[in-house]
Every structure is written in C-alpha cells, then in structure tokens.
Amino acid sequence: MLEIVLDSEPSHCQTLRWRGDLHRYMAEDKAAMAVYKRASDAMQDGGLVLHATLVVPCVATEQY
Amino acid sequence: MYSPKGLRTAIDFGLAEASAALRDLDSAAEYYHKVVDAVPDHSKAVGALAQTEFLRHSRSRSNSKGSAVSRRILSLDSIEKLFLRALDCNPDDTQNLINFAQFMKTARNNLEGAKGLLYKATLLQPCNGGILGNYAAVLSKSGDLKRAEVWCQHPVSHVFAVVLI
Numbered sequence: 001m002l003e004i005v006l007d008s009e010p011s012h013c014q015t016l017r018w019r020g021d022l023h024r025y026m027a028e029d030k031a032a033m034a035v036y037k038r039a040s041d042a043m044q045d046g047g048l049v050l051h052a053t054l055v056v057p058c059v060a061t062e063q064y
Numbered sequence: 065m066y067s068p069k070g071l072r073t074a075i076d077f078g079l080a081e082a083s084a085a086l087r088d089l090d091s092a093a094e095y096y097h098k099v100v101d102a103v104p105d106h107s108k109a110v111g112a113l114a115q116t117e118f119l120r121h122s123r124s125r126s127n128s129k130g131s132a133v134s135r136r137i138l139s140l141d142s143i144e145k146l147f148l149r150a151l152d153c154n155p156d157d158t159q160n161l162i163n164f165a166q167f168m169k170t171a172r173n174n175l176e177g178a179k180g181l182l183y184k185a186t187l188l189q190p191c192n193g194g195i196l197g198n199y200a201a202v203l204s205k206s207g208d209l210k211r212a213e214v215w216c217q218h219p220v221s222h223v224f225a226v227v228l229i
Contacts (some may be wrong), residue, residue: 038083
C-alpha cells in the first residue's frame with residue numbers, strides 16, 4: 001500500500017518515512033537508508049504537502 | 065499527524081538506526097546528535113547515542129592508524145554523562161542498563177556498578193536469558209562465585225552463562 005501511495009506521490013515525506021520504518025522492521029537496512037534519505041531530501045524540498053487522494057479516505061472513514 | 069519538526073526528527077532517528085545497523089558509526093553518531101539536539105529527552109536516542117559514541121571510542125583506541133572521522137571522539141566522561149542522561153529520561157530501559165553495564169565493566173573497570181545495573185535489568189526482565197547470563201558472568205568475574213552459581217542454575221540463564229563464563 002505504501003508503494004502504491006509512493007507511485008503517485010514519490011516525494012511524500014511521511015509516507016517515505018513509513019516505508020523506511022517498514023524496511024527497517026524487515027531488517028532491510030540499506031533499503032531503509034535509501035528511503036530515509038529520499039524522505040530527508042524531499043523534506044528539504046518542501047515535500048510535506050498532503051495530496052488530496054491521501055486526505056479524502058481518512059475523512060470518509062471518520063464520517064461513516 | 066507529525067509536525068514538520070517531529071517528522072524531521074523521526075527521519076533522522078531512522079537514518080541513525082539504519083546507519084548503526086550497517087555499522088556506519090560516524091554517520092549514526094551524526095544523526096543521533098541531530099535527534100538529541102532537537103529532542104533532548106528522547107531517551108532511546110540519548111541511550112543509542114551513548115552506546116554509539118562508546119563504540120566509536122573503543123574503535124579509535126583499537127585503531128592506532130586513526131581513520132578520518134567527521135565528528136570528534138567524545139571522552140569517556142562525556143559518554144558516561146550521556147548514559148546517565150538516558151537513564152534519567154527512562155530509568156527502566158533495559159537496553160540502556162545493559163549497555164551502561166558493559167561500559168562500566170570495560171571502560172571503567174567498575175564491576176560493582178555493572179552488577180547493580182544488570183541486577184536492575186534482571187528485575188525488569190526476569191526471563192531474559194541474555195541478561196541473566198551477563199549478570200552471572202559479572203558476579204563470577206567479581207569473585208562472587210556462590211551467587212554466580214545460583215544465577216547460572218536459573219532455568220533461563222544457564223545456557224548463556226556457561227558460554228560467557
């Protein structure tokens with residue numbers, strides 16, 4: 001699921017961070033390092049903005 | 065949802081943990097310092113920073129050629145302060161208790177201190193064979209053979225203790 005989100009939002013810092021955490025949990029440290037670095041770079045480029053597709057499902061869950 | 069600062073810290077902590085897992089101690093120290101500068105009471109980061117700096121210190125002593133490092137090696141006093149600070153943030157962090165005990169034993173030759181820290185760790189995790197074995201090993205090394213024997217006979221610890229002693 002994280003990969004699906006990252007396909008459409010490759011610079012989404014929070015998702016990249018979660019992807020890095022998952023790599024680390026799976027003991028894939030080199031992959032984790034690469035993803036965290038992407039997150040770090042994205043953050044410097046202002047990649048924190050949430051895309052609408054990420055926000056809408058959360059709102060729907062809360063309402064119903 | 066994380067604030068930008070919280071997210072920045074989480075990413076730096078992830079980078080530090082991944083660097084440490086890849087044995088890149090200099091990078092790990094760099095990132096742990098960033099986390100601790102941003103969140104001074106982040107007990108896991110402070111404890112991990114202490115352990116990383118201890119490993120860097122040990123490596124610098126064994127590596128006589130002295131490889132080029134980006135950040136200066138901390139003194140043992142500074143490292144001890146970091147361990148104490150981590151315990152101050154979270155007194156029941158068994159990982160930090162074990163790491164600090166190792167520091168006490170090898171860097172300070174303080175077996176009594178190590179014994180106290182490991183004893184507390186055994187109380188927190190009484191079924192952790194690794195901790196019990198280490199505790200028995202420290203008891204044995206400090207000449208407390210009777211108590212070491214008792215701990216070695218603990219159903220959980222004996223396998224580890226036999227290896228360590």
